[in-house]
Amino acid sequence: MSRRLHRQTYAEVDLLKLERNFRALRGLSPAGGFCCPMVKANAYGHGDVEVAARLELSGARHIGVGLVEEGVRLREAGVKAPLLLFGAFEGPSLEAVLANALTPVIGDWDGLALLEKSASGDAFKLHLKFNTGMNRLGFGVDQAPRLRAWLDARPRFRLEGVATHLLRGEDAGFDDGDSRGQLERFEEALAAFRGLEFFPHALNSSAAVAMHAREGRLRYGMRPGLALYGITPASREAPKLGFEPVLSFRSRVVATRRLRPGEKVSYDGLWTAKRPSLVGVVPVGYADGFQRLFSNTGEVLCRGRRARVAGAVCMDYFMVDLTDVEAATGEVGNGEEIALIGEQSGAEIGAVELARWASTIPYEVLTRLSERVPRHYVR
Ligand SMILES: Cc1ncc(COP(=O)(O)O)c(C=O)c1O
Incomplete structure (x- = not known):
């Protein structure tokens, strides 16, 4: 039986938009x-199996995951495209990496030593990652000549890619900022692999958008x-592409309360009615990823109008002040659709805005959408 029958709250994931964003991004570079x-972290909350399958159909030649578990999950779901494993892994995981044909992105000598131990003598593809300033994963650039010698001495290991990661992608292509130095160091590393x-x-x-602009x-x-999922990344130059947000998050009012001035709402009474008010109860809470930091601050859409969260967000519910919506559009009752992320009657609330209310970034808003929010896919 479909989960939809049990819960009126859901995230809609539009795979057609995902595909358009992917094609637009891919179009930035030559054929x-x-x-x-990147489909790590459950495809930024969108559902990794469905997203990866769609990307594969759309012609993705590589797909990126963070964890061995994520790669295994995609293989078990039938994804055949090459999967790049960006996360480091330990010895006991090597078998799963090999058995599931995950292509590791290796960033230290321990990782290479581990691969060498793999029993089979078959050809093996790998990517190397260099730390050029992010100081997270990756070989030091000074290791590049040694790595070249390592590869030359072991022909069964084929270098398919060399990677680095920028700490502030939005300045890629600019003369000032952090990316320039990082990319210069990256070039130094690349030079060691000349001829391959x-x-x-x-x-x-953000780096792709900035450098292209x-x-x-x-x-x-x-x-x-981020851009794949339709969030326009932070950018110093206006991007020439319009990305379409792939995910919307919706629910319905399950109860309404008419309050007299002075009456309070939710835990700790953080909200008090200042006038005769209509408050709607929405069955979404912080356990779904609607953060408690949105208490008294966040907004949602009802009938295409903005309405503010009233009081503390609870685990399973939050309340919303619908007084102005009702005054403008007529009586509001149970069953009224609430848009937490997405469009409604021409108005829109995006993940970037939710991030702002909680002093965070849209990545965190999307990846926090919890498992108990069913995803409905538009194919
Ligand atoms: C190594 C690596 N590459 C690419 C990405 C994708 O970044 P974005 O979502 O900003 O495009 C990430 C995301 O954190 C990453 O860790």
Whole structure:
């Protein structure tokens, strides 16, 4: 039986929009250019199996995951496309990496030593990652010549890609900022692999958008996440592309209360009616990923109008002040649709705005959408 029958709250994931965003991103680089859409963290909350399957159908030649578990899940669901594993893994996981044909992105000598131990003598593809300033994962650039020698001595290991990650992608292509130095160091690393055929890749969504806006081309392969899901990344130059938000988050009013001035709402009484008010109860809470930080601050859409969260967000519910919506449009009751993210009657609330209310970034808003919110797919 469909979960939809039990819960009126759901996230709608529009795979047609995902596909359009993917094609627009891929179109930024020349045909055959490296484009590895990132589906880690459950495809930024969108559902990794469905997203990866759609990307595969749309011609993705690589797909990026963070965890071994994520790669295994996609393989078990039938995804055949090459999967790049960006996360580090330990010895006991090697078997799963090999059995599921995950292509590791290796960032330290321990990782290489582990691969060498793999019993089979078959050809093996890998990517190398360099730390050029993010100081997270990756070899030091000074290791590049040693790595080249390591590869030359072990012909069964084929270098398919060389990667780095920018700490502030939005300044890629600019003369000032952090990316320039990082990309110069990346070039130093790349020089050690001259003569080999591989993909150099460095650009996340904001870097791809910035470099393309600035230079009209991409000098490196890309690994887009945020823009794939339709969030226009932070950018110093207006991006030439319009990305379409893929996910919307909706629910319905399950109860209404008419309050007299002075009456309070929710835990700790953080909200008090200042006038005769209509408050709607929405069955979405912080356990669904609608953060408690939205208490008294966040807004939702009802009949295409903005309405503010009234009082503390609870685990399973929050309340919303519908007084103005009712005054403008007529009586509001149970069953009224509430849009938490997405469009409604020409109005829109985006993940970027939710992030602002909680002093965070849209990545966190999307990845926090919990498992108990059913995803409905538009195919
Ligand atoms: C190594 C790596 N590449 C690419 C991305 C995608 O970044 P974005 O979502 O900003 O496009 C991420 C995301 O965190 C990442 O860790």
